[in-house]
Structures are given as C-alpha cells and as structure tokens.
Amino acid sequence: MHPDLKPLTAGLAAKFASLAGPHGALEAPSEILPYTQEPRGLYHGVSPLVLRPATVEQISAILHLAHEERIAIVPQGGNTGLVGGQVPFGGEIILSLSRMNRIREVDAAGNTLTVEAGATLAAVQEAAAAAGRLFPLSLGSEGSCQIGGNIASNAGGVHVLRYGNMRDLVLGLEAVLPGGAVIRGLKGLRKDNTGYDLKSLLIGSEGTLAVITAATLKLFPQPAEVATAFVGLPSLDAAGAFFSRASEGAGPLLTAFELIPRAILDFVFRHLPQHRDPLAAHYPWYALVEISSPLANGVAQRAALSILEAAMEAGTVADAAVAASEAQARDFWRLREAIVEAQKYEGGSIKHDVSVPVALIPAFIAEATAAVEALVPGARPVPFGHFGDGNIHFNVSQPVGGDTAADKDARRAAYLARWDEMQAMVHGIALKYGGSISAEHGIGRMKVDALAAIKSPAEMALLRGIKAAFDPRGVMNPGKVLV
Ligand SMILES: Cc1cc2nc3c(=O)[nH]c(=O)nc-3n(C[C@H](O)[C@H](O)[C@H](O)COP(=O)(O)OP(=O)(O)OC[C@H]3O[C@@H](n4cnc5c(N)ncnc54)[C@H](O)[C@@H]3O)c2cc1C
CATH class of the missing domain: 3.30.70.2190 (Alpha-Beta Plaits)
Structure with missing residues (x-):
C-alpha cells in the first residue's frame, strides 16, 4: 500500500457515510461480508465500510474527501472479477456502484445506449433488445457483473471474434477522478480525435485511476x-x-x-x-x-x-x-x-487466462500440457475457451485418487500452493509463442508481479506515470495492477 495512506478513523467513517446519502452506507460486519469475498473463494478481503452512493455528485464528494484525507477506496461492480481487483486487502473503503443502475437513454437510430455503471450487463442487453438492437458483450457472469466492471476490466467473452471486447464497444465515458473532478465524456461520436484518449486509458484500468459512473455504448442490429x-x-x-x-x-x-x-x-x-x-x-x-x-x-x-x-x-x-x-x-x-x-467439483484448479496467435493454439496447448503434467504428475489440464480470438483458459485440475474426506482440504491446499510455480511456467510458454499472460481478466492483485516481470523498465515507468497523473496520492485501489 502507498506509504502515505491513512487508516479510517470513526470520525472519518461517519463523514464518508453521510456523503453517500440515506441508505448509502453499510457498517455492520454481516452486511459488509458479501462485498469482501469473491466468486472463486481465492481471496478474502476486509473492509470497515461499504459506500453505495446513488449520484455522481455523491461519488465526487466521496473521492474529494478520500483524496484530501488520503483514504484508500476500492471501486466495486458486480464482484465477479477473477483476479482479486475488486477485493479490499488492506481495510480500504469499498465503493459499490450497485445503486447507480439507470439506463439513461437508448438511441436506436444512432445505435447507442447510455447507462450508469451499476447496471448489470444483462439489463443492458435487455434494454438494447427492447429497442430492437443488440449489445453484443456476453459473459457467463452477465446476470451479476456490471457495465462499470466490464469497462474497468475491458471484458471479453464469447463474441469478441465478431464485435471486439469492451474497448471496442465504448463510445464515451463519464468518470470521477480522485479529488472529485468529473469527466463528462458521454459522447456517442464515432469520430473524435481530440488529443490523448482518456477514455481508452480508463477502459481496463481496474479501478486504479478513477471511478467510472456511466458510459455510452455501441449497439448493433439484432441477428435475424x-x-x-x-x-x-x-x-x-x-x-x-x-x-x-x-x-x-x-x-x-x-x-x-x-x-x-x-x-x-x-x-x-x-x-x-x-x-x-x-x-x-x-x-x-x-x-x-x-x-x-x-x-x-x-x-x-x-x-x-x-x-x-x-x-x-x-x-x-x-x-x-x-x-x-x-x-x-x-x-x-x-x-x-x-x-x-x-x-469446482474436481478439487483445486490452477487457472491461466492466456492468449496466443490463433494458429499457434494447438502447439501452445500441447507444450503447456506436457509441462504441467511433468511439474505435477497426475494434474489434469482442461484447456478451453475463446479459440476464435486466441484466448485459452488453460485450467489445470488437481490429480485424482487417494483422497479421503479427512485430508481432502489439505490435498487441495497443497496443490494450490503450486499456483505461482505453474503459472510462471505456463505464462513463459504463452510468451514464447508471442502471447499474453492476461487475455481478458486483467491484472488485479493476482498478476501484479507477473506484469512487472514482463514489461520493460520504460513501459513500467510510463504506467506509473499515468497512475500518478490520475491519482497522485495513490488512493484508488492500491496494490492492484501496479505496486
Ligand atoms: C462465471 C464467470 C464467467 C466469466 N466469464 C468472463 C468472460 O468470458 N470474459 C471476461 O472478460 N470476464 C469473465 N469473467 C470475469 C468477470 O465477470 C468480468 O471481469 C467482469 O467484467 C467484471 O465485472 P464486475 O462488475 O463484476 O466487476 P468487479 O469484479 O466488481 O470489479 C472488477 C474490477 O473493476 C473495478 N471496477 C468495477 N466497477 C468499477 C467502476 N464503476 N469504476 C472503476 N472501476 C471499477 C474493480 O475495482 C476491479 O478492479 C467471468 C466471471 C465469472 C464469475
């Protein structure tokens, strides 16, 4: 965590809670708990306060106070992320977008839809369909993940092959910067070459630069x-x-x-x-x-x-x-x-979200399979995924056999303890094939070290410079993407 960040005092917690408006704060441990656990059960966070603001102005006031008082914030959407990006590891405040979930406008003629960040992906798909249009992003978690989370993680899914990932589907963004300034960029323009593209920087920034509050998205004709x-x-x-x-x-x-x-x-x-x-x-x-x-x-x-x-x-x-x-x-x-x-029912699973050039997928899978089987005899690779865009979820289930009810958990834990070792090996093979160590899930907490290991010093310096330009006091999602 940033050395200058401060712990949350009771007095400050009360101030933050009042800024989130009526019913905008959760302080009871039992209410906070669901926001600190993630779907795989890999990460368990801790937070003293969940804020659920209902307006952009409230978010602006919250980020102003966070910046002034150097209090860390973790933005959270549907909490379905798979790399721990939405989890508060150091007692940060969770800022949930769930109550900001209005569809602001559907422009069927212009093929655009403007929506608040907390709307679920399924709600956006339904609003587009009701207007006779398609919003093509489609993921297994679409019933609970939110548009803000999809944008912050540059989500992919099963239709990237035809429609691209989230970066290709966003035309404009509204976002609140640490300090409280609001970027109002909800334009539906297809052409807008006006300097550095802040929107593109925010897409895939995993809550480390700003809070995304709304977006204007591209729509397409419905398939007949x-x-x-x-x-x-x-x-x-x-x-x-x-x-x-x-x-x-x-x-x-x-x-x-x-x-x-x-x-x-x-x-x-x-x-x-x-x-x-x-x-x-x-x-x-x-x-x-x-x-x-x-x-x-x-x-x-x-x-x-x-x-x-x-x-x-x-x-x-x-x-x-x-x-x-x-x-x-x-x-x-x-x-x-x-x-x-x-x-989940086959014991521990060590997961890799990699991409390689499509033509090299068979060679990559063959080499990675041989490597993990040699590393952990009996391990069961089950690579699957979005072949058409080169994205393979190279998941490896733990060996079978010999489990008794008594030592099941210990065997699972012993297998998962080899995560870093296996991950480094599979990432190395993906990189050798000209691939990426994170095709669609992002860096979050899980791949912070892996990212630092593959980027050049010049690239790391640029990434750190961008972070400092948006968030000079390091209050936004500390410990994620960059440390
Ligand atoms: C069953 C299942 C299937 C999945 N399939 C896919 C898939 O096919 N493709 C894919 O790409 N992903 C997939 N995922 C991963 C996950 O659903 C996506 O990454 C999704 O985009 C995360 O959205 P969320 O609202 O849950 O975000 P969260 O998990 O809440 O947050 C994810 C990151 O975004 C940040 N964030 C969230 N909201 C905001 C905001 N408004 N402003 C700024 N930062 C924010 C958080 O801080 C965190 O770093 C899957 C997950 C599950 C559980």
Missing part, C-alpha cells in the same frame, strides 16, 4: 437468423483447420468459436446431470460455433451446413449437431457455461 453447431473434432490440430474453414466460409457472420475438451465435458456430466451430450459418440475436442446474420434469408444456416459438410469431407470434423431450435441452441450454450461450474 442464428445457426449454432456443437461439433466433434478428431484432434486439436483439426480444431485449427476447422476454424480456418469456418472463418473463410462465414466471414464476418462467424460470431463465436469456442473450444471444449472432452475431459471437461466429463466433469459436467459427472456433476451436473441435467446437461445432455449433444453427440452420440465421444471425441477428444469439441467446438461450439455460432454463425449469425442480421438478414433472415437463410444465409447463416446455409453457411453453417456447407462449412460442416466440407470439413467432414476433409476429415477435420468427425460429427456435428446443428441446433434445430432456439431452445436447443440455448442448451448448447448452457453446456458451455456449465464447464466453469463443473471444475
């Missing part, structure tokens, strides 16, 4: 026709060849291409029996592919069928089920989402 296929693949190399064929055959209509290993489907069917295997036989790898078109002229369906037919002839696809209804397509996607939950 969607073809969804669950595809069995004979090998990992075949996944690469099939992806090339699908990109060529569908062009910009290819909206998702997710990779799923058989091993993780086995986890799902073992622990979540409500899910069904879409294909009769077993294959080592699968792809979940979506092709969509804004025109209802059968083009998406025809493209899907001709791509699959050609791939089967070439031997890169072994079998495929094309969804015959929206309900069946939803079932395919539910199966994809279930693979995140199913891993």
